[in-house]
Amino acid sequence: MPQTLYDKLWISHLVRQEDDGTALLYVDRHLVHEVTSPQAYEGLKLAGRGVWRADSIVATADHNTPTRDWERGIEDPVSRLQVETLDANIRAHGAAAYFPFRDPREGIVHVIGPEHGATLPGMTVVCGDSHTSTHGAFGCLAFGIGTSEVEHVLATQCLLSRKAKNMRVRIEGSAGPCVSAKDIVLALIGRIGTAGGTGCAIEFAGSAIRALSMEGRMTVCNMAIEAGARAGMVAVDDRTVEYLRGRPLAPRGELWERAVAHWRTLVSDEGATFDRVVELDAGSIAPQVTWGTSPEMVASVEGAVPDPAREADSTRREGIERALQYMGLQPGMPITAIRFDKVFIGSCTNSRIEDLRAAAAVVRGRRVDPGIRQALVVPGSGLVKRQAEAEGLDRIFVAAGFEWREPGCSMCLGMNADRLEPGERCASTSNRNFEGRQGAGGRTHLMSPQMAAAAAIAGRVVDVRRML
Amino acid sequence: MEKFTRHVGLVAPIARNNVDTDAIIPKQFLKSIRRTGFGPYLFDEWRYLDRGEPGQDCAARPLNPEFVLNQPRYRGASILLTGKNFGCGSSREHAPWALLDYGVRALVGKSFADIFFNNCFKNGLLPIRLPQAEIDALFADVAARPGYRLMIDLEAQTVARPDGRAIPFEIEPYRKHCLIEGLDDIGLTLRHRDQIAEFEARRRLEQPWNFSR
Numbered sequence: 211m212p213q214t215l216y217d218k219l220w221i222s223h224l225v226r227q228e229d230d231g232t233a234l235l236y237v238d239r240h241l242v243h244e245v246t247s248p249q250a251y252e253g254l255k256l257a258g259r260g261v262w263r264a265d266s267i268v269a270t271a272d273h274n275t276p277t278r279d280w281e282r283g284i285e286d287p288v289s290r291l292q293v294e295t296l297d298a299n300i301r302a303h304g305a306a307a308y309f310p311f312r313d314p315r316e317g318i319v320h321v322i323g324p325e326h327g328a329t330l331p332g333m334t335v336v337c338g339d340s341h342t343s344t345h346g347a348f349g350c351l352a353f354g355i356g357t358s359e360v361e362h363v364l365a366t367q368c369l370l371s372r373k374a375k376n377m378r379v380r381i382e383g384s385a386g387p388c389v390s391a392k393d394i395v396l397a398l399i400g401r402i403g404t405a406g407g408t409g410c411a412i413e414f415a416g417s418a419i420r421a422l423s424m425e426g427r428m429t430v431c432n433m434a435i436e437a438g439a440r441a442g443m444v445a446v447d448d449r450t451v452e453y454l455r456g457r458p459l460a461p462r463g464e465l466w467e468r469a470v471a472h473w474r475t476l477v478s479d480e481g482a483t484f485d486r487v488v489e490l491d492a493g494s495i496a497p498q499v500t501w502g503t504s505p506e507m508v509a510s511v512e513g514a515v516p517d518p519a520r521e522a523d524s525t526r527r528e529g530i531e532r533a534l535q536y537m538g539l540q541p542g543m544p545i546t547a548i549r550f551d552k553v554f555i556g557s558c559t560n561s562r563i564e565d566l567r568a569a570a571a572v573v574r575g576r577r578v579d580p581g582i583r584q585a586l587v588v589p590g591s592g593l594v595k596r597q598a599e600a601e602g603l604d605r606i607f608v609a610a611g612f613e614w615r616e617p618g619c620s621m622c623l624g625m626n627a628d629r630l631e632p633g634e635r636c637a638s639t640s641n642r643n644f645e646g647r648q649g650a651g652g653r654t655h656l657m658s659p660q661m662a663a664a665a666a667i668a669g670r671v672v673d674v675r676r677m678l
Numbered sequence: 679m680e681k682f683t684r685h686v687g688l689v690a691p692i693a694r695n696n697v698d699t700d701a702i703i704p705k706q707f708l709k710s711i712r713r714t715g716f717g718p719y720l721f722d723e724w725r726y727l728d729r730g731e732p733g734q735d736c737a738a739r740p741l742n743p744e745f746v747l748n749q750p751r752y753r754g755a756s757i758l759l760t761g762k763n764f765g766c767g768s769s770r771e772h773a774p775w776a777l778l779d780y781g782v783r784a785l786v787g788k789s790f791a792d793i794f795f796n797n798c799f800k801n802g803l804l805p806i807r808l809p810q811a812e813i814d815a816l817f818a819d820v821a822a823r824p825g826y827r828l829m830i831d832l833e834a835q836t837v838a839r840p841d842g843r844a845i846p847f848e849i850e851p852y853r854k855h856c857l858i859e860g861l862d863d864i865g866l867t868l869r870h871r872d873q874i875a876e877f878e879a880r881r882r883l884e885q886p887w888n889f890s891r
Contacts, residue, residue: 225877226870232852234867236877238888246769248711257864263878265889274709288709288732295711333888340769340793354793356771357713358800366867368874372850404696405763408792438763440792461887469887504696525695525761532694623768625705632729642767644700650729 212479214376215445216411219351219476223334225368235371237363238333242269242305243319244296245625246338250361251299262367264304268328268459271296271311272318273625277588277615280312289626303364306459309592317591317617320344320558324428325593327457331446331473336363341558341641343434346443347427348450349476351411353440374440375485377410378478381418383493388675390568391426392560392639392658394418394490395433396498400508402488407439410486413478414444418492424453425564432559433641436505445477499545499671500643500656502533507643509545511661511673517541536645537653538633546671548655552636553578553585553666554648555612555659557622560639561590563597565659569639570603572663572674578611579669585612586628588620612666624649637665680802681860685783686829687756690746691820697760698767699794703776707732716772717779721747751824759816760787764805765794774801784830786837788813799853802860804830806837806847832858 213221225234247269254260261267274289276282284290293311300308307326309316315326320341323329329345335352336342338360345352355369363369381394399406412434419427427444434442444450451470454460461469496510507530509515518530518541534541539548555561555569566589578585587607589595595617598604604614621628622640630636630652639662640647643654657665664674707719709732718736725747727740741748747755758777764787765773774797777785784804798805808816819839820826829838832854836844856863867874882889 225874228852230851232850234870234874236874236881245708246771249713249771252711252713257862259864262874286709292709292711330888332885338769338771340767354769356769356774356793356797356800358771358797362864362867365864366871366874367878368867370852370863370867404766405789405791408763408789435793438766438791459890461890465887465890469885472885504698506696525693528693529695623700623705625708642698642700644698644767646704646723647700650704650723 212482214478214482214484215349215413215443215476216351216376217482219332219334220373222332223351231372233371233373234368235334237336237367237369238266239268239328239335240266240363241319241323241335241337241342242267243273243337243339244271244292245273246357247299247360248292248295249357250364251303253361254364259365261303261364265306266367267305268307268323268326269296269300269305270309270316270319270322273619273623275311275618276626277618277620277628280616284311314592317594318558318561318619320432321562321590321594324348324424325457325591327454327460330454330460331450331476336369340435341432343440343442344428344432344558346431346434346441347424349443349446349473351441351443354435374411375409377407377412377439377486378484379412379414379488379490380416381414381490381492382416383418383491384421385418385492385495388660388678389495389497390658390660391422391429393495393498394492395430396500396505396508396656397495398490399433399437399505400498401490402437404436404504404506405438407434407437410439411441411443412437412439414442419444420447423564424449425562428562429559433505436641446473497658497661497674499661501537501539501545502530503536503643503645505641505643505656507533511545511671513545515539515541515543515545546673549581549635549670550637550665551583551634552630553582553662554621554636554638554640555662556586556588556590556620557640558590559641560659561588561594563594565639566594566598566603569659569663570606572660572677573610573612573667574606576610576667578666581669582666585666586615586621587612588615589617591617621648623647637662679860679862682783682802682804682832682857684829684831685756686827687783688752688754689757689759689820689826689828690752690755691759691817692746693761693817695761696763696766699765699770699773700767702765702773703770704730706730708770708772713775714779716776717781720776720780721745754781756781757784757786757828758782759820760785762788764790766791769793771797774798774803778803786816786828799857802857804832804857806830808837808845808847812845
């Protein structure tokens with residue numbers, strides 16, 4: 211019987227299954243960061259258990275780490291203790307690779323996994339972080355787990371799980387100029403909603419997905435969770451294989467050839483059935499900007515803020531009213547009338563080299579609008595940062611008035627010092643526009659790196675297609 | 679994990695869809711390396727008028743009188759009535775830890791986000807999914823009758839209203855078993871350690887690149 215990519219990944223990791231469908235799934239790669247792991251390691255210790263397979267672990271500190279003045283260490287004592295706890299846990303239990311605070315290869319866990327070849331096609335990849343879906347871009351089954359599950363994986367190398375439904379999102383056609391992976395996935399979430407993929411594993415397919423770079427595919431899979439799906443994935447093709455060639459943890463020599471031959475089978479079979487299919491035409495997607503407090507509250511740059519009075523469903527109407535009140539926006543105002551205080555280019559969604567190149571192309575030779583209090587560029591990893599510096603991107607950003615920072619999660623969630631103050635409005639390349647996400651009372655508008663760069667220059671939302 | 683068999687409790691309505699885990703427990707409290715002590719910061723930004731910081735004495739903070747859990751009639755609520763997609767967003771298990779630490783034992787809603795739903799079961803917090811019509815009726819009843827309580831019977835898989843009408847709900851047998859017995863699922867999984875080791879050995883042989891370091 212023809213199988214979907216997800217079916218293949220699922221079945222190849224199934225250790226056992228109970229009568230009620232509860233399955234024990236083997237985990238190949240366990241990514242670990244400082245926020246969701248301390249209680250898991252403590253749980254192991256309290257139960258007198260050890261780590262099943264330390265060489266499945268790749269760890270880094272990313273959420274709490276400052277993005278400047280690294281020589282001063284971590285000044286917040288609570289953050290410092292959490293990062294030092296990770297240091298101690300990795301020291302005690304081991305890992306295949308650890309990139310601690312201030313290591314030149316440190317970075318956001320979802321950027322460094324692929325960068326080091328720690329994420330390979332056909333693997334199961336888990337992390338105590340919902341954006342683990344990012345790694346599905348490589349034709350693997352990758353999803354976020356809670357801390358109890360982190361402990362379960364540490365102790366047993368397995369996860370208790372239930373098979374999700376197969377959903378295929380097919381995006382055909384070619385995206386117009388300046389329409390990026392971020393716009394595609396925001397448009398999708400606008401269409402199916404933040405619970406549209408709940409209970410599903412989404413395979414992203416179609417010519418527009420095939421045309422994306424690995425970086426772009428990671429952006430799309432990253433936000434599968436914002437559509438409610440724990441896992442997003444893209445079938446393996448030449449681009450996947452070429453990205454991985456020569457990465458430090460990728461196989462070499464004869465093993466590489468064997469691996470590639472297997473990876474090439476990681477596609478949905480012709481005639482495989484999906485429980486749900488959604489189709490989108492890439493050619494009809496314009497640059498997207500969120501106006502509300504959920505990623506599904508999104509509009510085209512050519513559009514307007516919705517009028518709740520025109521919403522028939524009462525819960526949805528109240529949701530829009532509440533969002534507009536929180537966001538300080540008027541019904542019906544053009545999206546391009548939204549003005550910003552801050553701009554953030556970074557996060558596991560959009561901090562890879564391609565994102566920085568795209569933003570720099572908009573910024574080159576221009577100046578950040580004087581109304582912008584702070585414009586941050588936070589590379590996803592130390593390696594991305596050095597690559598960008600080798601290409602001179604840092605000088606373009608700095609000359610325009612951006613701050614060029616050290617890598618980390620930074621203002622995506624503001625666990626470190628990078629955050630919004632109450633009422634501040636931010637053009638952000640991150641993934642969540644929830645109330646208070648970037649700082650209590652902060653107002654987040656999600657968009658692509660090009661659009662955020664354009665917003666920094668104009669001081670407001672502007673259609674980047676008119677700037678290039 | 680604390681067992682869950684039967685629970686009778688006061689119901690408080692959280693009448694919003696897409697309540698995200700950032701709202702349930704904001705990021706500044708995730709710096710803790712403990713599993714306990716998050717209750718005072720549950721729904722921090724909605725519950726208080728000032729900005730909360732870890733370690734703060736919450737008794738001295740100004741409460742937002744508008745927020746439902748601050749209203750005297752909902753004091754001591756242990757069952758939250760919710761809308762669609764409750765718990766969406768981040769995988770932070772601090773969200774169910776904060777709910778439990780506050781005193782919540784069960785959630786009754788239209789739907790829950792996948793990771794949050796899973797995390798609840800690992801901690802003895804029961805999320806119950808009911809059809810929209812039942813949820814709408816419960817919201818109306820809670821609003822109309824102060825002191826509205828529900829009785830949840832996990833064994834029977836019912837939510838009983840004060841008028842005695844019992845609404846049935848679905849739950850996977852494995853999860854039900856673990857909750858009723860208060861079982862640690864790591865211990866259960868480790869009973870299959872030989873099977874895991876065998877699977878792993880075969881995988882190492884067939885796809886050794888997944889084990890390279």
